[in-house]
Amino acid sequence: MGRRPDRIRQGGNSGFQAVSLALHFGASRxxxxxxxxxxxxxxxxxxxxxxxxxxxxxxxxxxDWRQRFAELAQQSTVPIINASRETGLSCFPRMDLDACLAESATCGARAT
Structure with missing residues (x-):
């Protein structure tokens, strides 16, 4: 898993690649x-x-996939929240999707 800014991290599955792209393109969360x-x-x-x-x-x-995500969790400076209903990933904070969306709406309202 690379840390170079001109490279996309690879984690062996499409979900990891999606997170990698989000981080690469500047996602704040x-x-x-x-x-x-x-x-x-x-x-x-x-x-x-x-x-x-x-x-x-x-x-x-x-x-293998969980290990790659654990490495990403240690390296990322961007908050990554796991709102999956059922999950084997324990390296990210967990949050119910409704609570996560409500928090995002509140944060967005404060920013404007």
Whole structure:
């Protein structure tokens, strides 16, 4: 995982890449939704498993992904809030989505 300003961090999954892009383009806060990073209800994805030919993550892959996010959490100076309903990520503060949105609306109202 690089720290160079001209490079996008890589974490092995599209969710990590999305966070990396948000940070790269100057996000002041990132809210995670649907970042399970675990088997939830026996499924490998929130939408259910992919067909066999598309591939599905193995348990070790989830461990790798969580480790990469933990490294990102230590390096980031931007608040990253995990508002996912079910999650294996414990490296970011947790917040209910409604509370997170209400907090954002209040902060936005104060800024104007």
């Amino acid at each position: 990132v809210v995670l939704l649907g970042y399970d990073m675990q088997f939830t209800g026996g499924r490998k994805h929130w939408h259910g498993d992919h067909p066999d030919k598309m591939g599905n993550p193995l348990p070790k892959r989830f461990l």
